[in-house]
Amino acid sequence: MTAVLTPTVLLAPVTVTPTKPLGPSHLKGLLWTDVMFRATRVRTGAAYRYSPTTYHTCEQTSGFWEYLDRTVGDTDYSGCSEEEIGELYVAYRAEARRAPFAACLPYVEAVERHGWVHPASARVLELWAGHYRALGMHDPGLTADQPPGLDLDAAVDRLSAVDMCLDLREHGGPVYLDATRYGLALRRIVAEDGRPNYLACALRELVALAGEHDEVVLLYDAGLEADYLLLHRVLDRLGTTVRRVALGRVPIDGRITSARHGDWRGHTVGAILATLGQDHDQAALRLGLRLYFIAVLGQGAGDEFRWDVLRRSVRRAERLLAHGTEPGAEPDPTPLAEVLDRHRGDHGYVDPYRLAAGLLVRHGPGPSPELLAEVFT
Amino acid sequence: MTLTQEVLRHQVADRIRAARPDLGGGEISLPGMRAEVAAPTESGTAVVCVLRRLDLPTFIAGTCAFAAALPAERVADWRRAFTRTIFLAGNPGNLRDRFSFHHADPGGTIAWTAPATLREHAPLRRLLRLFDGGGALPPAVAVRVPGPDVRPSAHPAGHDLYLASTGVTVGESLVHLGHLLAEAVFDGLIAGGDRLAVWPVPCLVGLTGPYEALRVGADPHDPDRLRAYAALVRSGS
Numbered sequence: 001m002t003a004v005l006t007p008t009v010l011l012a013p014v015t016v017t018p019t020k021p022l023g024p025s026h027l028k029g030l031l032w033t034d035v036m037f038r039a040t041r042v043r044t045g046a047a048y049r050y051s052p053t054t055y056h057t058c059e060q061t062s063g064f065w066e067y068l069d070r071t072v073g074d075t076d077y078s079g080c081s082e083e084e085i086g087e088l089y090v091a092y093r094a095e096a097r098r099a100p101f102a103a104c105l106p107y108v109e110a111v112e113r114h115g116w117v118h119p120a121s122a123r124v125l126e127l128w129a130g131h132y133r134a135l136g137m138h139d140p141g142l143t144a145d146q147p148p149g150l151d152l153d154a155a156v157d158r159l160s161a162v163d164m165c166l167d168l169r170e171h172g173g174p175v176y177l178d179a180t181r182y183g184l185a186l187r188r189i190v191a192e193d194g195r196p197n198y199l200a201c202a203l204r205e206l207v208a209l210a211g212e213h214d215e216v217v218l219l220y221d222a223g224l225e226a227d228y229l230l231l232h233r234v235l236d237r238l239g240t241t242v243r244r245v246a247l248g249r250v251p252i253d254g255r256i257t258s259a260r261h262g263d264w265r266g267h268t269v270g271a272i273l274a275t276l277g278q279d280h281d282q283a284a285l286r287l288g289l290r291l292y293f294i295a296v297l298g299q300g301a302g303d304e305f306r307w308d309v310l311r312r313s314v315r316r317a318e319r320l321l322a323h324g325t326e327p328g329a330e331p332d333p334t335p336l337a338e339v340l341d342r343h344r345g346d347h348g349y350v351d352p353y354r355l356a357a358g359l360l361v362r363h364g365p366g367p368s369p370e371l372l373a374e375v376f377t
Numbered sequence: 378m379t380l381t382q383e384v385l386r387h388q389v390a391d392r393i394r395a396a397r398p399d400l401g402g403g404e405i406s407l408p409g410m411r412a413e414v415a416a417p418t419e420s421g422t423a424v425v426c427v428l429r430r431l432d433l434p435t436f437i438a439g440t441c442a443f444a445a446a447l448p449a450e451r452v453a454d455w456r457r458a459f460t461r462t463i464f465l466a467g468n469p470g471n472l473r474d475r476f477s478f479h480h481a482d483p484g485g486t487i488a489w490t491a492p493a494t495l496r497e498h499a500p501l502r503r504l505l506r507l508f509d510g511g512g513a514l515p516p517a518v519a520v521r522v523p524g525p526d527v528r529p530s531a532h533p534a535g536h537d538l539y540l541a542s543t544g545v546t547v548g549e550s551l552v553h554l555g556h557l558l559a560e561a562v563f564d565g566l567i568a569g570g571d572r573l574a575v576w577p578v579p580c581l582v583g584l585t586g587p588y589e590a591l592r593v594g595a596d597p598h599d600p601d602r603l604r605a606y607a608a609l610v611r612s613g614s
Contacts, residue, residue: 178468
């Protein structure tokens with residue numbers, strides 16, 4: 001008798017670099033991924049890859065560390081807030097000169113050799129792990145050493161073997177990702193000085209992992225669409241089934257800005273938790289935030305962040321937790337597996353939007369306590 | 378004969394007159410020279426050479442074979458544009474379904490388009506990036522020019538090709554080599570069966586002639602000076 005293998009789904013969201021506070025756009029991506037992961041793993045084998053280690057070597061992080069040690073020097077980061085470290089990050093991004101890659105190399109090598117993490121980022125990750133616990137989110141290993149499966153040369157070799165890479169390093173040139181056969185322009189992933197960008201980091205991780213899973217789901221900021229289309233083509237060429245889920249950022253005061261300009265100010269995850277935590281219990285907060293960032297805001301970037309709508313979602317969550325959709329309504333008797341399968345479509349993962357939006361339907365049975373416990377709180 | 382600013386100026390003026398006889402045979406000033414060979418408009422003619430990597434013997438043999446196989450009317454058009462060539466990093470194998478190439482090396486690492494306007498090359502240029510790098514060229518190579526022996530004697534001609542290496546990127550070396558080789562083929566200086574020995578040297582200063590061909594460009598250290606970047610010399614001369 002042949003064993004039936006459980007299909008496995010790998011969720012690979014874009015990884016936030018631990019250099020600043022988590023803001024609403026980050027939180028949206030994290031909650032989408034968390035609900036997708038927790039719902040999908042009920043139905044099939046699911047893995048959630050989120051490795052800060054993989055991205056420590058890219059310029060955003062290792063360059064920040066070099067900046068800190070050059071400008072701040074020996075200091076105690078263990079008592080710093082995310083905001084304080086984030087302000088240093090804004091200053092780093094505003095610096096006119098950019099340190100040469102050679103200055104960042106000791107940091108890159110320490111990460112590669114023994115999983116070293118600069119104390120400023122270690123502090124940020126520690127604070128994030130606390131937010132994850134408060135939010136009831138699965139911690140995919142924020143503070144663990146999770147090196148990518150391939151070193152840079154091995155990744156480039158694997159890609160070159162399938163004609164997806166153009167390696168000009170022997171001529172003192174860069175390395176390009178080559179999807180020109182699909183009509184996509186060459187994309188530099190390693191600079192002339194040897195500095196890898198975040199795509200090179202992602203490839204070291206995903207090329208190694210992709211073959212172990214039946215389906216890879218890439219979740220990312222919609223602004224990175226072009227790069228993720230490239231990743232899709234690469235993984236597809238390596239024989240992997242890829243699904244892309246692009247998430248729009250959350251505009252604040254009508255604008256989509258960037259962490260490098262300090263867009264989190266006044267809207268950090270820590271601030272959201274502290275503000276709402278005064279009036280609501282933990283379960284309502286967890287469910288309410290998921291309702292707001294998944295079902296209310298949706299996949300796009302159409303609606304800006306609004307405290308009043310967020311509070312309304314948390315109050316809605318309180319009612320759902322207390323007595324389903326309406327006072328006196330019975331919980332949905334449908335088995336959890338069946339409920340989740342309605343939202344899988346032709347793919348392996350469960351669609352978080354459809355699942356969360358289903359909770360907002362005003363009539364009919366309320367969500368089962370099992371669904372709320374397994375996926376939403 | 379040795380390289381002097383005067384020799385270099387004469388060479389540049391000769392090249393302009395050969396490519397553009399319509400300009401007349403008068404004196405051409407240095408600024409005039411620069412203006413003539415300046416970057417053309419989108420209607421200007423150019424060849425695009427796509428390289429997956431640079432293997433110098435393959436590039437030299439391929440450039441000679443490409444030039445030798447170009448039809449006469451295309452040669453005239455390209456020469457009028459000073460054999461302008463854009464060297465782009467790309468894998469010819471990934472591009473064959475979307476673009477047509479006039480010539481490719483048998484190993485598939487380098488391919489050349491036919492001469493066409495920059496506008497016509499725009500889709501290919503959008504997809505690729507300039508081929509360049511700060512690395513050094515290989516130390517020295519010897520190449521047999523492809524094609525049947527065309528020299529009347531039983532002894533194929535031998536040439537030494539000197540290439541300046543200081544302050545020159547790999548991409549710039551390709552530009553200099555490409556111009557010199559293509560034009561030498563068109564002028565009948567290099568033909569099938571000839572042997573070429575390539576010698577990267579820091580500078581061509583002190584190199585004695587007679588020169589079969591010279592590649593001359595602006596000296597980046599001084600706008601009023603020219604610099605020799607490549608020279609073709611008959612072996613044993």
